Amino acid sequence: MRIAFDDGTLLLENAPDTVPFAEWDDRVEEYRARAQHYREIRAWANGADGQATLNEATTTVENVEDDARAYSELALTPSVAIEPRKYQQEALSAWQANDRRGSVVLPTGSGKTFLAVQAIADAGVSTVVVVPTIDLMNQWHATLTNAFGDQLPDGIGVLGGGSHNVTNITVTTYDSAYRYIDEYGDQFGLLVVDEVHHLPAPTYQQIPEMTIAPYRLGLTATYERADGQHEELEDLLGTVVYREEVDELAGDYLSEYETIHLQVELTPDEREEYDEEYQIYRDYVDSHEFDLWKERGYQEFLKRTSYDPQGRRALIAKQRAEEIARTAKKKLDTLDNLLKRHYDDRTIIFTANNDFAYDISQEFVVPCITHQTETDERTAILERFRTGEYSMLVTSQVLDEGIDVPAANVGIILSGSASKRQYAQRLGRILRPTDERQPARLYEIIAEDTVETYVSERRRQGVTSDADG
Amino acid sequence: MLTADLARSRTYEDTITPKFIDTDDQRYRDTAEELIRIFDEHLGEPKGELEDTIDQLTVADTDYKIVQGLAKLLKDECEFETVAPVDPREIREELFAVANDNYPIVRQPTLGEDTKSIWVYSTVADRLEITLEECYRGMYADLEENQRLVRFGHRVSDEYEDTDGSTTTTRLTGDSEESYAEDTVTVDWLLTRYNLALAQAVLYDATEMRVRVWDSFATVFSYVKLFGLMHRIYPIDSDGNRVPSTDVADGYEAVLDGAASLFSKSRKYGIRMANFLPALPLCDRWEMEADILDEDSGLSSQTLSFELDHTEGLSSHYSAQSDFDSDVERSLAQKWKRANTDWELIREDDVLDLGAEVMLPDFAVEHPDGRRVLFEIVGFWTPEYLDEKLAKIRDADRDNLIVAVSERLDCSADDFEGMDDRILWFKSGIHVYDVVELAEEYAANTVLEE
Secondary structure (H helix, E strand, O other): OEEEEEOOEEEEEOOOOOOOOEEEEOOOOEEEEEHHHHHHHHHHHHOOOOOOOOOHHHOOOOOOEEOOOOOOEOOOOOOOOOOOOHHHHHHHHHHHHOOOOOEEEOOOOOOHHHHHHHHHHHHOEOEEEEEOOHHHHHHHHHHHHHHHHHHOOOOEEEEEOOEEEOOOEEEEEHHHHHHHHHHHOOOOOEEEEOOHHHOOOOOOOHHHHOOOOOEEEEEEOOOOOOOOHHHHHHHHOOOEEEEOOHHHOOOOOOOOEEEEEEEEOOOHHHHHHHHHHHHHHHHHHHHHOOOOOOHHHHHHHHHHHOOOHHHHHHHHHHHHHHHHHHOOHHHHHHHHHHHHHOOOOOEEEEOOOHHHHHHHHHHHOOOEEOOOOOHHHHHHHHHHHHHOOOOEEEEOOOOOOOOOOOOOOEEEEOOOOOOHHHHHHHHHHHOOOOOOOOOEEEEEEEEOOOHHHHHHHHHHHHHHHHHHO | OOOHHHOOEEEEOOEEEEOOOOOOOHHHHHHHHHHHHHHHHOOOOEHHHHHHHHHHHOOOOOOHHHHHHHHHHHHOOEEEEOOOOOOHHHHHHHHHHHHHOOOOEEOOOOOOOOEEHHHHHHHHHHHHOOOHHHHHHHOOOOOHHHOEEEEEOOEEEOOOOOOOOOOOOOOEOOOOHHHOOOOOOOHHHHHHHHHHHHHHHHHOOEEEEEEEEOOOHHHHHHHHHHOOOEEEEEEEOOOOOEOOOHHHOOEEEEEEEOHHHHOOOOHHHHHHHHHHHHHHHHOOOEEEEEEEEOOOOOOOOOEEEEEEEHHHOOOOOOOOOOOOOOHHHHHHHHHHHHOOOOOEEEEOOOOEEEOOEEEOOOEEEEOOOOEEEEEEEEOOOOHHHHHHHHHHHHHHOOOOEEEEEEOOOOOOHHHOOOOHHHEEEEOOOOOHHHHHHHHHHHOEEHHHHO
């Protein structure tokens, strides 16, 4: 029998009819199996006990020719000399005991990435790490480069966000992995899936299905899905091998900070244009009586904009008004003052859109990270910020869910989206403790008498209730 | 091709149809013309400005999906490039290094020693030996929106290509003959291409495609293979009904999907089917039927039917295989016309299904009394190509198959186990009567078979 990796599946040439997990493929007149069953099929072929053995008497199939496996063994030692925390060590042991398969549930900010680094070194095989967003991909790339970069001649690979560089340890997004897994599913012995609760979906599910990786690790803070689909994960990656609840870890990672709200006026020109555009939007919405404060009402409005020319104009008016408020000129004057005051501190400036981030980068000559920044440059900038070579950073919405950002003691929000969760997480990121000298400080600069004022109000309430709850 | 968000289709009961546009409709012709003009005018300009101009067209226009879709197809004909005298990343790193030693950098200096950004830019400009403006603009010249449109279709902007560092005026070299491909961007080209793209976009969610073709088999199956689709092939008659033997087939039905389709319906291969679609309009007569996963139904197994055929008037931008692949084949065909034999040489019209491969013998040799033999010429090659070809021929395991192989090939008779007596070795050209002799010996009688 010859096992070959064929376009995300295993082609089992000259296989006996007893071969497990396989279906007869009349198109090629051979048995075929999902790539995910590589490990079981190898075990079956090598004998019932699943142990690889050279003793032909105990093997089920004589002369197994394995052309499917294209991944390498690697001897890696993480170069970060941090002792694993107790729960990380326990999680790793539980995963090892489960034949290096299964998911680990740990709260956000508890070092899931660090656990994965340990697991990669432990498994000692080529590894692909699959993450939901380009931002997380960049973050993982930075961490893995720190840990293993100098031990791999080709460095850490990136597949996604415009990069197509596959190496022995490669980070990729769900979308890119789905697109390319039929091509690279034989290249990796360990599959790590971050935020694994996103995996059960007809498309993404094909990522684990189409890879032969015998070792699999899922990571998440929220394993259970409302639709029950997480049960699929057991078949795809293995069972949950370890779970640490939120309150057992909380406390260590939160610190005190003070928040200062600053309001700026729009310039007369901005005010005029803002009022004009906002009125177009308001008039349209009022005349159609959408219940905009409800999610459904807003959906209704959006739907109308796709066939009603006036609706489309209203949508654009709303976008323009928001843009004026977001990028109000006087915000830059206020920022100017803040930077004068804090030039000795470590400052991160947040904006909600890329253009504004680049404007600030050019105006104040500050390093800038947006989703357009290439992975290696992003890694280099963050590293320089970490070491103190850079003391300032401007960024658009890239520092979201689960991303480690080097600590800063001053945060300046120039504009932000209305999402409560995002806002709260941003605060948490900047204010991660490194230095006990002084409490961190967060400024929020908003445009007076615009939609931003309400958004800001809503945000603060969200944060407060989150903290209380 | 279109991005999924620009797709336009209509679902009615369990069918789905692209919302094709009427290419004669003046509204669309005007839009297409205006877009082409905008792209022309933005040669040499930043991508961000081009996109802003396009966005202006859609402000109060609910046809924005059409406008943006047409623009996407035009963008596919464009090249954008970073234009800067020094690698922008190097400029940035210099700037940040200088700036970090001199913070705060302020807009309104309050103290004499406050640094202004212009000082940072000119310091770095001097260090890199570029102008202040080049330094400021070059800092983010590699951002997508700052990249310049350097080529649109056949038109090239060669501004900024000078090496002495001085600015030159824009020269448009739209008349160079060799860059004038068939794909000259015109209103008709764009609108026709758009309809094809709408059909392709429906296929992004396809799980299986069934095609029926009555000509151009070699072309169609070479595209099936090129795009990595798997197939089951059935010979059909002129009405599209399946028939038992390829010898009596007028056409072929092919069921196309991918490797993992064996286990479950998957839209994974939809993009490949979309890529394959333009091969079909290369046929004079074709029909296509695809199963499209229905997102809205909420059931993962629910599919919609998408049907299309040659009457839709779609046209292809793919190239068809030339009528004759090689000189050897052409000269044999010419010689055959002059030869005195009842046997007829007929251009390939059989498709042998070999599982992962199809084999398309170059010719069939037929006698009026119903005898028929398939004739494959191993034409031009690389060693790998030849290996694959010989393996295919062995796998075909057909009795009525004869093969001509050039003696100039480094290929011994041993490679054809059990078939070597039906191989015709030739040096420079194939002799008609050698072929006839083999045909007499190996032809199967198709009349008796039925």
